[in-house]
Amino acid sequence: MSTVGKRPASTPRELTRMSDRVSFLYLERCLLHREDNAITAEDADGVTHIPSATIGTLLLGPGTRVTHQAMSVLGDSGAGVVWVGEQGVRFYSGGRSLTRSAALVEAQARLWANQRTRLDVARAMYRMRFPGEDPSRFSRHELLGREGRRVKASYREQAALAGLTWNGRRYVPGDFDGGDTVNQAVTAAAQCMYGIAQTTVAALGCAPGLGFIHSGHELAFVLDIADLYKTEVAIPVAFEIAAQSPDDIGSRTRRAVRDRVNEINLLQRCVNDIKQLLAPDAHDDPADTDTDQVTLQSDYGMDVESGRNYAEDFDW
Incomplete structure (x- = not known):
């Protein structure tokens, strides 16, 4: 079994769609850590396991502490993390995009x-x-x-x-x-x-x-x-x-x-x-892809294939 640091990042296809997630989860006065691909919230009442890929937004209230590994799995899962409290909203972290498409x-x-x-x-x-x-x-x-x-x-x-x-x-x-x-x-x-x-x-x-x-x-x-x-x-x-x-x-x-x-x-x-x-006129879902389709911008609004050298196309 590979260590956490050596595990490859999940592809968008492997992650829960945004529309299928829990809208938000609020936690306070607890320690957040990671166990496998879940986060754990530990307080005086014990430890609660929370699947990270099912979270839309995690609201962290007063008295919360979070480990590096917990933030790592939340970021890989595409979950947003927001520190909140009496001072109002403070958005300190954002999850990754759940699409490869731009x-x-x-x-x-x-x-x-x-x-x-x-x-x-x-x-x-x-x-x-x-x-x-x-x-x-x-x-x-x-x-x-x-x-x-x-x-x-x-x-x-x-x-x-x-x-x-x-x-x-x-x-x-x-x-x-x-x-x-x-x-x-x-x-x-x-x-x-x-x-x-x-x-x-x-x-x-x-x-x-x-x-x-x-x-x-x-x-x-x-x-x-x-x-x-x-x-x-x-x-x-x-x-x-x-x-x-x-x-x-x-x-x-x-x-x-x-x-x-x-x-x-x-x-x-x-x-x-x-x-x-x-994108009201898009026929295909503009965000529903996990394929790396990288192109290069050329003239007249055209995109050309990436991964090759175009020097031979020009007479220097």
Whole structure:
């Protein structure tokens, strides 16, 4: 049996598809280690074995420690790892892409590099979030204004349904406890959604920094994708949990988000939505390959075979 260091990396075909994984797993006050191709979480109650290839995003809360070997198997499995807590989301590690193909990231770059197509994708995202309204003629400023009004209306609507008083979104980075119960629940729900979006973007091989609505940040595209499900998942769950009790609001919100994500099969939707946004006309799945197909770029948009020397093709 080969040692851990000598084992070859798993191919994408050998790994669990993103849409079939557990959306996220939250751990705190424990030591994470590796045993074979599973991670172990050890705390005062004993040791729990967790198959690493079934994890979408691992959220590490306060008091967690993780070994090098645990991070190694999580990275090889394509699992995202996010350190979270009262300070908010801190994404310190990303899993590998679960595809060998660059088709999606190339499509994303082409769409992002052109101002017209970048706006087209932003409009498509708005249409996904708020069906029934045609944004085809909206400018960017109009998209931002309409989105803002829709989100504010969602907050008010969910507050009325839950019987809560809503005084507006209040969150100061680094001061989780400074917000009221509802704002803390909204923040905790957002942490989960960012983790899910980050890992899905990484698994599909997309560029997290090339956003179509957000910009100027290394996770701009992640924020775009997470926002697709804000008014459907994050906000309703946060208000439901806050209405029940202010106790242990963070962990209760995370568990409720996990249950809702599984109920509506959000991981599969997230994968499909990204593909629809970036490659709507693709006949084959642009991310469903584990074959190393490396080509070289030539003139006039043509790609040529790699692995050979082209010096003899030219008269020097």
